Amino acid sequence: MPQPSSLKAGYNFAYLDEQTKRMIRRAILKAVAIPGYQVPFGSREMPLPYGWGTGGIQVTAGIIGPDDTLKVIDQGADDTTNAVSIRRFFANTAGVATTEQTEDATIIQTRHRIPETPLQAGQILVYQVPIPEPLRWLEPRETETRKMHALQEYGIMYVRLYEDISRYGHISTAYDYPVMVNGRYLMRPSPIPKFDNPKMDRNPALQLFGAGREKRIYAVPPYTSVKSLDFKDYPFQVQKWDDCCTLCGADDSFLDEIITDDAGGRMFVCSDSDYCAKRRDAGHSGPNPGEAATKKIGEAGDAA
Amino acid sequence: MYVAVKGGEKAIENSLDLVAEERRGDRDVPELTIEQIKSQMALAVDRVMTEGSIYDRDLAALAIKQAQGDIIEAVFLLRAYRTTLPRFGYSAPIDTAQMGIQRRISATYKDLPGGQILGPTYDYTHRLLDFDLTEENRNGPAAARTAPEAVNDGEIPHVTDLLNHEGLIQQEPETDEDAPIADLTRQPLAFPAGRDLRLQNLARGDEGFLLALGYSTQRGYGNNHPFVGEIRMGEVSVEIEPEELGFPIEIGEITVTECELVNQFAGTADSPPQFTRGYGLSFGKAERKAIAMGLVDRALRCRELGEEPTAPAQDEEFVLYHTDNVEASGFLQHLKLPHYVDFQSELELIRKLRAEYMARRQAAAE
Amino acid sequence: MTALMDQDQPLLRVSSVTKYYDLMIGCRNVSFDLWPGEVLGIVGESGSGKSTLLNCLSTRLEPNSGAIEYNTRASGLVDLFTMSEAERRMLMRTDWGFVHQNPRDGLRMGVSAGANIGERMMAVGARVYGDIRESAAHWLGRVEFDIDRMDHLPSTFSGGMQQRVQIARNLAVNPRLIFMDEPTGGLDVSVQARLLDLLRELVGDLGLSAIVVTHDLAVARLLSHRLMVMRNGEVVESGLTDQVLDDPQHPYTQLLVSSILQV
Numbered sequence: 001m002p003q004p005s006s007l008k009a010g011y012n013f014a015y016l017d018e019q020t021k022r023m024i025r026r027a028i029l030k031a032v033a034i035p036g037y038q039v040p041f042g043s044r045e046m047p048l049p050y051g052w053g054t055g056g057i058q059v060t061a062g063i064i065g066p067d068d069t070l071k072v073i074d075q076g077a078d079d080t081t082n083a084v085s086i087r088r089f090f091a092n093t094a095g096v097a098t099t100e101q102t103e104d105a106t107i108i109q110t111r112h113r114i115p116e117t118p119l120q121a122g123q124i125l126v127y128q129v130p131i132p133e134p135l136r137w138l139e140p141r142e143t144e145t146r147k148m149h150a151l152q153e154y155g156i157m158y159v160r161l162y163e164d165i166s167r168y169g170h171i172s173t174a175y176d177y178p179v180m181v182n183g184r185y186l187m188r189p190s191p192i193p194k195f196d197n198p199k200m201d202r203n204p205a206l207q208l209f210g211a212g213r214e215k216r217i218y219a220v221p222p223y224t225s226v227k228s229l230d231f232k233d234y235p236f237q238v239q240k241w242d243d244c245c246t247l248c249g250a251d252d253s254f255l256d257e258i259i260t261d262d263a264g265g266r267m268f269v270c271s272d273s274d275y276c277a278k279r280r281d282a283g284h285s286g287p288n289p290g291e292a293a294t295k296k297i298g299e300a301g302d303a304a
Numbered sequence: 305m306y307v308a309v310k311g312g313e314k315a316i317e318n319s320l321d322l323v324a325e326e327r328r329g330d331r332d333v334p335e336l337t338i339e340q341i342k343s344q345m346a347l348a349v350d351r352v353m354t355e356g357s358i359y360d361r362d363l364a365a366l367a368i369k370q371a372q373g374d375i376i377e378a379v380f381l382l383r384a385y386r387t388t389l390p391r392f393g394y395s396a397p398i399d400t401a402q403m404g405i406q407r408r409i410s411a412t413y414k415d416l417p418g419g420q421i422l423g424p425t426y427d428y429t430h431r432l433l434d435f436d437l438t439e440e441n442r443n444g445p446a447a448a449r450t451a452p453e454a455v456n457d458g459e460i461p462h463v464t465d466l467l468n469h470e471g472l473i474q475q476e477p478e479t480d481e482d483a484p485i486a487d488l489t490r491q492p493l494a495f496p497a498g499r500d501l502r503l504q505n506l507a508r509g510d511e512g513f514l515l516a517l518g519y520s521t522q523r524g525y526g527n528n529h530p531f532v533g534e535i536r537m538g539e540v541s542v543e544i545e546p547e548e549l550g551f552p553i554e555i556g557e558i559t560v561t562e563c564e565l566v567n568q569f570a571g572t573a574d575s576p577p578q579f580t581r582g583y584g585l586s587f588g589k590a591e592r593k594a595i596a597m598g599l600v601d602r603a604l605r606c607r608e609l610g611e612e613p614t615a616p617a618q619d620e621e622f623v624l625y626h627t628d629n630v631e632a633s634g635f636l637q638h639l640k641l642p643h644y645v646d647f648q649s650e651l652e653l654i655r656k657l658r659a660e661y662m663a664r665r666q667a668a669a670e
Numbered sequence: 671m672t673a674l675m676d677q678d679q680p681l682l683r684v685s686s687v688t689k690y691y692d693l694m695i696g697c698r699n700v701s702f703d704l705w706p707g708e709v710l711g712i713v714g715e716s717g718s719g720k721s722t723l724l725n726c727l728s729t730r731l732e733p734n735s736g737a738i739e740y741n742t743r744a745s746g747l748v749d750l751f752t753m754s755e756a757e758r759r760m761l762m763r764t765d766w767g768f769v770h771q772n773p774r775d776g777l778r779m780g781v782s783a784g785a786n787i788g789e790r791m792m793a794v795g796a797r798v799y800g801d802i803r804e805s806a807a808h809w810l811g812r813v814e815f816d817i818d819r820m821d822h823l824p825s826t827f828s829g830g831m832q833q834r835v836q837i838a839r840n841l842a843v844n845p846r847l848i849f850m851d852e853p854t855g856g857l858d859v860s861v862q863a864r865l866l867d868l869l870r871e872l873v874g875d876l877g878l879s880a881i882v883v884t885h886d887l888a889v890a891r892l893l894s895h896r897l898m899v900m901r902n903g904e905v906v907e908s909g910l911t912d913q914v915l916d917d918p919q920h921p922y923t924q925l926l927v928s929s930i931l932q933v
Binding site: 011012015016017020040041042043044045046047049050051052054074075076079080081082083084085088111112113130140141142143168169172174175176191192193194195213215216239241254255256257271 | 312313315316380383384386387388390489490491492493494495496621625630631633634635636637638641642643644645646648649650651652653657660
Binding site: 147151153154155156158162166167231232233 | 759781785788792794797798802
């Protein structure tokens with residue numbers, strides 16, 4: 001493959017050799033064929049540490065081509081250090097175009113968020129996954145959890161939800177909230193907030209999940225059913241904020257809380273930096289776009 | 305005005321510059337050379353090669369220099385480099401009976417064919433800080449009294465072979481020479497793991513972790529009454545057999561340390577009492593690692609020997625999933641990455657739960 | 671639901687079951703039929719093979735020879751070891767119960783009593799929290815457990831209470847067959863007596879079939895309709911419980927009966 005001159009000398013396009021990429025693509029194809037099933041793959045040692053997105057990077061390296069446009073986000077933002085670092089890695093080793101615009105990207109690699117801007121058919125969302133096994137905290141043994149998946153023995157997952165309700169009155173899992181994919185496999189959506197779970201359901205984009213250290217790839221093909229576990233009388237619900245984004249006024253996005261002083265002052269801003277910037281460009285603004293909010297935690301109406 | 309934290313790019317560049325500066329240290333002090341590390345920190349080089357899974361003293365020394373002496377970081381550098389190397393072929397099994405012996409000891413026999421050779425070892429040094437070493441001494445200590453010439457009088461039999469003549473030690477099961485050998489750098493771990501896979505995993509595993517596990521077996525967590533049948537260290541030749549040639553050719557020599565443990569075993573209804581084996585092998589001089597590996601290998605053989613697995617060192621999934629320090633270190637350190645979103649979700653939840661709790665208390669009080 | 675089950679056939683048919691470990695015999699050549707609603711006691715000293723037999727019957731151990739057939743709801747008598755593991759595990763979840771001597775082996779100690787019972791229901795598809803909770807409370811009530819403590823962890827209960835939770839967990843999916851391994855073994859005598867009465871009542875009311883392994887002839891007399899006496903891996907005597915205990919034929923049974931206090 002011809003390599004742009006900016007590429008790191010001595011390394012193949014997108015770092016991995018072509019045999020490895022083929023192996024990864026085979027695993028991806030199998031994952032797409034069995035939605036939600038964790039396909040073991042020969043995960044390679046990458047020049048970034050395990051736990052820092054090596055699974056996502058290998059999936060991206062396996063599917064990326066010179067014509068792709070890559071967006072990388074961490075916590076929803078394009079400018080966090082890890083997102084910058086991964087984007088640089090692909091800019092260096094593959095020389096591909098990068099973007100911060102969700103709609104311009106052909107591949108979006110993400111850690112912990114799904115962009116607020118709806119994804120389109122043809123786009124691929126690549127999740128970085130630390131622990132792929134949804135049953136892991138309930139059953140530490142891989143040999144046993146594989147059997148539980150094979151036999152669809154998921155009762156124990158509901159035990160956890162039951163305990164939450166009997167203790168707190170509602171399900172208290174806030175992120176990495178387990179989902180059932182295509183009515184068959186129980187799947188961990190990676191540590192995205194449950195706020196993002198509904199976006200996974202029947203999404204037009206292909207969703208790929210890579211866990212490098214645990215050596216698993218799984219997938220949700222476009223338009224596949226993804227249902228968050230719940231009880232009929234305690235249906236799944238997403239987080240809601242009393243506030244809106246201080247900068248752009250959005251009341252439909254996931255908000256990060258920013259501590260503005262040491263006296264409990266805080267404000268909320270969109271975690272998706274691209275979404276927030278777009279809204280502001282379009283003329284939207286929040287309650288206090290020009291200054292930090294001065295709301296104190298003690299005044300927030302919380303019983304704390 | 306609040307501005308979301310920008311400039312990650314610049315921060316990273318600055319950080320890289322700071323690392324480079326710290327690595328170089330005081331510029332009045334001469335820079336370390338790869339040659340110095342190779343020859344004077346040879347045991348660090350051996351460990352990095354073993355856990356980095358690549359026998360190359362220059363690359364390992366470079367990794368140690370680049371990592372400022374952080375051994376696990378150096379292993380990681382070597383592993384990441386190793387990933388990119390193409391495979392030209394597979395070597396024939398090394399034959400340690402043909403080793404050019406530098407050191408060979410047995411704890412089970414006072415004397416044995418081939419003899420005991422103490423060789424270089426820290427075992428009988430008194431651990432007194434040697435202040436003479438604070439001064440550079442160009443001439444070095446007096447040359448060794450007997451030149452450390454490798455002993456190789458043809459084949460030197462293994463202690464386990466001697467025991468085998470009497471049928472006193474467990475026969476290793478016959479293996480099909482053409483059967484594929486597991487390779488966890490190409491296929492992920494699968495359970496139950498064959499012994500080939502287990503040994504590969506242990507050989508790459510973190511010395512500290514194996515040391516602790518091996519030690520735990522000695523303290524009663526899966527005791528298997530080990531004796532060091534033999535430790536031998538020296539040079540063996542590596543051969544490959546290119547398909548077009550049809551005969552093996554030697555491509556070089558490597559130094560390895562091999563440890564064969566002899567363990568007690570009471571026998572079962574089907575098999576008479578006999579000794580069993582644990583095996584350890586490392587690149588270079590890494591004796592502690594080889595013994596620890598042998599202890600854990602033996603512990604993991606509990607199932608094939610009909611012993612009930614009860615201790616951590618006998619738990620295949622527990623051991624094999626946690627040996628790799630590149631995996632462990634990466635995942636542990638990823639805790640430093642931002643978790644704003646997860647934390648925000650938890651924050652919301654805790655506030656909600658507390659509000660509900662307070663409301664319940666209030667209602668109860670009224 | 672029971673349309674296909676053959677009512678003229680036993681619930682469990684055991685034919686010449688033999689299990690050995692290395693060269694040691696676990697149990698040899700055991701055969702019997704268990705009919706719906708029947709409680710079979712298996713007695714013998716430790717090492718007699720009664721636990722090995724129970725583990726074979728409940729498919730925890732595969733016998734070396736012989737057949738164990740179960741009268742499934744869907745297709746009548748089926749050899750358990752020709753079923754797929756999925757089918758066997760399904761059977762265990764829906765049709766069977768297993769009461770262990772030590773409640774720790776049969777309970778999840780880290781989740782509440784209510785969740786322990788709810789798990790069985792959720793495993794077979796219950797998805798309405800209110801219903802699951804109500805049913806858990808019902809079964810805890812049936813075993814005379816204090817409902818106020820249903821959200822507490824089993825580790826905070828006495829041994830007798832833990833055993834009640836374990837029994838309720840087994841009953842919650844309306845099983846047809848329950849295996850019990852020394853169900854009152856670890857308990858004080860006074861607690862034992864109350865629990866035994868309760869077990870007898872429940873088994874009778876619910877029309878359950880049960881296989882009870884015990885070394886305690888008093889337990890066997892109270893719970894079982896029929897009795898099998900085992901020694902050295904073999905059945906030395908079997909028959910109606912009162913008959914075997916009041917008029918033992920085999921010298922070993924005579925020894926067993928004479929060596930305990932009269933009940």
